[in-house]
Amino acid sequence: MFTAKSMLFIYVETPLHAGTGRGLGAVDLPIQRERTTGYPIVQASGLKGRLRAAARGRAKDSPTEQDQQQGWLSTKEFLAIFGPETAHASDYAGALSTGDARILLFPVRSLASVFAWVTSCDALARFLREAEMVGLKPGWPLPLAPGKDTALVNGTALLAGDSVVLEEFSFKPDTSQAAVVKAIGEWLAKNALPQTGYDYWKAALPTKLCILHEEAFRDFVLYGTEVQTHIKLDPDTKTVAGKMLWTTESLPVDSLLYVPLMAGPSRAHGVDLDGQAILQKVASLGLTRTQLGGDETTGQGIVALRFVNSNGDRPGSAATPGGKQ
């Protein structure tokens, strides 16, 4: 019973490890992935938990009018939006529903221009479907899918000689759909990248964008993630403690993910908020940055957030920045 929807974009600023809790592959601590595609995700439960934690810090029993203008919630509103505490979970359902965060742009090392943002028609089509659901109108068409060894690019920024070389793989550049690639890059730069401090990246995105065949994209998001090796030192001997060597996988810096946010009317008595007001309250928390995933104390998982509603504006921009920074 969703009556309002919007989109949350997540831009990864430090490596993001949203872990699965177990791993059977080469990496000890892999990241969360979709079961069918292998694409990286951040599961909704972790994301909503972080939003809830941030909102809790912006909730008080009796906020003044000025507080509310600054994005503060009443405790009742907080519970109506995110649901009651676990002990009272069956009292009523929370009004906000977050989907999984899904990958849209993935940075890959490039021989030219240092790195490229890669995506695929498959990833773009999924995004377009969710964008349509939330009422966004990107205004660019889905490009025709490139061949397996072809990369759709806009211009020559990613060309090393006559090839696009990503990691150790070479692709034939195809500029026949350059206008579409440019339109996608410009729309994402304008609507999805963080609002402030990203002017350079917004200008670079249309030229660094590279649309690959879906299998090539899948291979990069499967095998092109960041893998960090960790050890634990014995404080007395300053040598590695027994068996304390492990690897951790992370989504690399400059990945872009998106999350559909859906809301229905409040079910909590005494809180009269419809779905649109619920999303407005969440966006107005002023949450422009937060931390997701593990290793918070070592600076991992810092992400920039951008809420975009169906009108294409940013409801959070009007609020005074606050919450967890």
Added chain:
Amino acid sequence: MMQLFLEPVDVWLFRDGKPFDAGSDHRARSLFPPSPHVMQGVIRSHHLVVKGVDLRDRQAIEAAVGTVNDFRGLCLRGPFIARREGQNGQIVRYFPVPADVIPDEKAGGYRLLHPRLRGDTPDVLTSAPPELPMLLWPLEDTEPTKKEFGQWMSETELLKCLQGQPARAIHSSHLFVHENRFGIGLNDATCTTEEGALYEVDFIRPCKDVGLWVQVEGYDGWPATGTLRIGGEARGAHFSQIETALAWPQPHNRLSARFKVYFASPAFFKDGWKPRSGWEQFFDGDVTLQAVALNRYEVIGGYDWAANRQKPACRYVPAGSVYYFAAVGDAQLRQDVITEDGAEIGFGQVILTG
């Protein structure tokens, strides 16, 4: 009447009836497709939104959609797994493989078991109740292989199978996969893990173009497309009204002397696998049960949000079960559902073949 095709926004969670609190009960499993109980809740909840009913006003809710056991004019069929297929994206329903078949690789598919009178069969020990005069046996030229769990048939293949023709099934992994997710409980104040709060939840991720088909009668005013809330964790589903409605396989007006009933959705009987007040309540004419191919019972419960309590968990005859009947003279099915509870919301949906 409208027919809906529901597709996931990402994953779905339809918990079974086992307790789960993310602590001592740390594992939640999913059922797929969800039970009609779940679907009626989804449809009725969304109808409240379509009609603009205040979700906190119990009287308005009851006026609009009824109560937990009073569904007013609502009549559901489904939910069934369905997939968009072909160039025109036609919706194809999928059903569990009937319980009265065995795989025979030599024959190139599934083959029916055949009912034989008890006296005609070799001496066997069986738990089949003595009131059933027939037992189900493979044909002599069948070379049975071990049944594989989680097999589904398209509607076309199912109808062929029920009529005794070789039919093919596909594994559930072609339709949906289970996605196990670990979770931890975090203490917001300390940013540390809650003691004992490590849990695992089994989500369902339908494959590309796979979703749920459901037919809704009694409600109107819905948009052609939209998004609704479904299952655990308030996950989302895109719905779209199907323009070319799918018909339900109808039996002949008069049933043949021997016919069988395939349960496409779970059915509830007060005496477990059979109705307490006899089969006469479902058929006009003289009908007697001959044999049964029954899968393991399915426990279905649920949560009553209106009363804020658990619904009683009951055992249901699972989808895929097949009942064999004999009819004397003219006999016909009185209604196209066979169940002693939940007929309005989709339990006991049956397909009859002669």
